[in-house]
Amino acid sequence: MGKQKMLSLLPTLLSLLLCSDLANAHRSATDFSSLEEVILTSDPELLLCPVCEQVTGLLMRELPTNSSEESLFHVLDKVCALFPANKKKECDNVAMQLAVLSGDSSLGTLSKYPPHALCSVVGACGNECCQMYNQPEQVHLSLQGSTSMAVTWLTLDDNVTSLVEYDTVPGRFGFNTTGAKSTYTSGGFLGTIHQAVISGLQPDTRYYYRVGDPKARNLWRHYAWSVPTLTFRTPQLPSVGNVTFGIVGDMGATDASDATVLRLGSMRLQDDLDFVFHVGDISYADGYQPLWDDFFRKIESLSAYMPYQACPGNHEAFFNFTPYQSRFPLLDSPSSGSSTSMYHSFDYGPVHVVAINTEAELNLINDELRPGGRQYEWLAQDLEKATNRSERPWLIVCGHRPMVCTSTKSEYCKNDAKYLSSYLRPLLDQFKVDLVVAGHVHMYERSAPVDASGDVKPAGQAPVFVLTGASGTKEQMMGGWVDPPPPSSLVRMAEYGFGVVRASATTLVWEYVASGNGTVLDTFTLSK
Numbered sequence: 001m002g003k004q005k006m007l008s009l010l011p012t013l014l015s016l017l018l019c020s021d022l023a024n025a026h027r028s029a030t031d032f033s034s035l036e037e038v039i040l041t042s043d044p045e046l047l048l049c050p051v052c053e054q055v056t057g058l059l060m061r062e063l064p065t066n067s068s069e070e071s072l073f074h075v076l077d078k079v080c081a082l083f084p085a086n087k088k089k090e091c092d093n094v095a096m097q098l099a100v101l102s103g104d105s106s107l108g109t110l111s112k113y114p115p116h117a118l119c120s121v122v123g124a125c126g127n128e129c130c131q132m133y134n135q136p137e138q139v140h141l142s143l144q145g146s147t148s149m150a151v152t153w154l155t156l157d158d159n160v161t162s163l164v165e166y167d168t169v170p171g172r173f174g175f176n177t178t179g180a181k182s183t184y185t186s187g188g189f190l191g192t193i194h195q196a197v198i199s200g201l202q203p204d205t206r207y208y209y210r211v212g213d214p215k216a217r218n219l220w221r222h223y224a225w226s227v228p229t230l231t232f233r234t235p236q237l238p239s240v241g242n243v244t245f246g247i248v249g250d251m252g253a254t255d256a257s258d259a260t261v262l263r264l265g266s267m268r269l270q271d272d273l274d275f276v277f278h279v280g281d282i283s284y285a286d287g288y289q290p291l292w293d294d295f296f297r298k299i300e301s302l303s304a305y306m307p308y309q310a311c312p313g314n315h316e317a318f319f320n321f322t323p324y325q326s327r328f329p330l331l332d333s334p335s336s337g338s339s340t341s342m343y344h345s346f347d348y349g350p351v352h353v354v355a356i357n358t359e360a361e362l363n364l365i366n367d368e369l370r371p372g373g374r375q376y377e378w379l380a381q382d383l384e385k386a387t388n389r390s391e392r393p394w395l396i397v398c399g400h401r402p403m404v405c406t407s408t409k410s411e412y413c414k415n416d417a418k419y420l421s422s423y424l425r426p427l428l429d430q431f432k433v434d435l436v437v438a439g440h441v442h443m444y445e446r447s448a449p450v451d452a453s454g455d456v457k458p459a460g461q462a463p464v465f466v467l468t469g470a471s472g473t474k475e476q477m478m479g480g481w482v483d484p485p486p487p488s489s490l491v492r493m494a495e496y497g498f499g500v501v502r503a504s505a506t507t508l509v510w511e512y513v514a515s516g517n518g519t520v521l522d523t524f525t526l527s528k
Contacts, residue, residue, distance in 0.1 A: 052124035057115040120188040121287035129191025130156040138296035140303030150330035162194035166209035186319035241349035247499035248471035249439025252284040253295035257472025259515035280313025280400030311355035313400035358401035383431035402438035404465035409480040425452035439469035450488040
């Protein structure tokens with residue numbers, strides 16, 4: 001789009017600033033002049049981002065706080081009018097999604113972002129993923145079958161190889177494997193995602209590895225390898241193995257999750273943590289891609305040294321889950337029969353963990369959790385395969401939205417929980433699932449063993465449901481519980497924290513740990 005075309009839109013932009021109940025707002029001549037100055041002094045190829053920022057900034061300052069979904073969409077529709085014809089349709093689609101997500105919360109999603117971020121979400125501005133050009137960053141591991149480990153990392157440069165070197169001896173890299181590169185463009189993301197799988201690994205063995213390109217040079221003219229040397233340990237055999245892993249939910253990339261990451265990091269340094277599972281609402285990026293990058297830099301002290309597994313939540317839904325699936329591309333295990341990171345399962349020592357996608361019931365994707373749906377049928381088959389408990393006695397199901405909760409401040413405890421329960425809880429009872437962990441509602445709650453009919457059962461005869469949705473979200477806590485609590489609800493609290501599971505062949509111990517001071521706020525034990 002050239003300067004003259006952009007200048008021709010100035011009357012439209014001016015009228016935009018006067019619409020949506022802005023007619024009485026004060027408009028100074030400098031606003032129009034500064035916008036024209038940006039256009040006249042910019043490269044035509046770079047005009048869209050600064051103009052969008054100018055317009056969006058003015059709108060966000062003066063749009064009435066009681067704006068409806070319709071008026072928000074009207075504003076965004078006018079912003080999309082800035083786009084060339086070949087990009088306007090994509091902008092319109094994103095604008096509609098933003099307006100719907102904002103809904104009754106007035107500015108909602110709009111007020112969460114500064115102008116540059118919002119313009120990135122609608123595709124007007126780009127965002128570089130990385131702090132340096134070809135230096136690997138955001139390294140994270142994921143389980144890939146019993147004898148393999150997947151490694152994912154990012155670079156800004158797409159001209160570097162996806163090489164992993166590894167060995168069992170520190171400082172010696174006698175083995176290597178080359179992976180593949182990919183990218184996506186949603187939300188203005190600019191970067192290269194590298195993925196590689198290290199195969200043929202021995203159980204219960206420590207490996208040392210590095211990722212990068214042996215020919216590329218970084219900013220300091222050193223070879224562009226990940227530094228320092230990274231390391232991980234493979235799972236023990238289930239017949240002799242124990243496992244300790246963390247479960248976080250609704251964490252995010254901001255300072256609110258610092259304490260959780262530090263506590264988990266301390267456990268890793270004491271060799272008291274085997275992997276982490278994140279039950280959705282991961283970075284809270286929504287459509288703003290730099291928050292994904294911030295999040296993976298934040299957890300790299302964990303994820304580069306142990307598997308960081310996940311399932312999607314509602315905050316991963318932007319762009320049809322493309323950023324989530326691109327950044328967690330190798331969570332699927334062939335042994336689970338899944339070919340997607342949206343839902344999958346894996347084994348680690350004495351536990352079999354099943355990750356489901358509860359967002360399917362929002363019709364955001366086509367893998368329904370209802371009987372006959374693709375994900376439901378996969379789940380039934382996966383649970384059936386796991387019924388032989390001689391090797392892995394513990395069966396754990398993780399998904400973002402809870403099936404059991406009692407917060408009166410969250411509609412999800414009434415509507416979503418009931419809906420999901422009607423389809424899934426008979427299946428969980430049938431295959432004797434031990435533990436079900438969810439997030440989404442920003443609080444902690446634990447149930448007694450309770451079956452699909454709501455009856456409390458003796459330990460081991462029905463699943464225990466745990467809600468851990470407060471590992472670092474900046475959104476408010478959701479207390480306000482049903483009073484008196486139903487017999488199935490044993491513990492409820494609004495405290496930041498995370499879960500820890502310690503499992504052997506005969507016992508499973510759950511702990512809810514306070515992120516702030518490390519105190520164990522709740523614990524229970526299941527036995528076989």
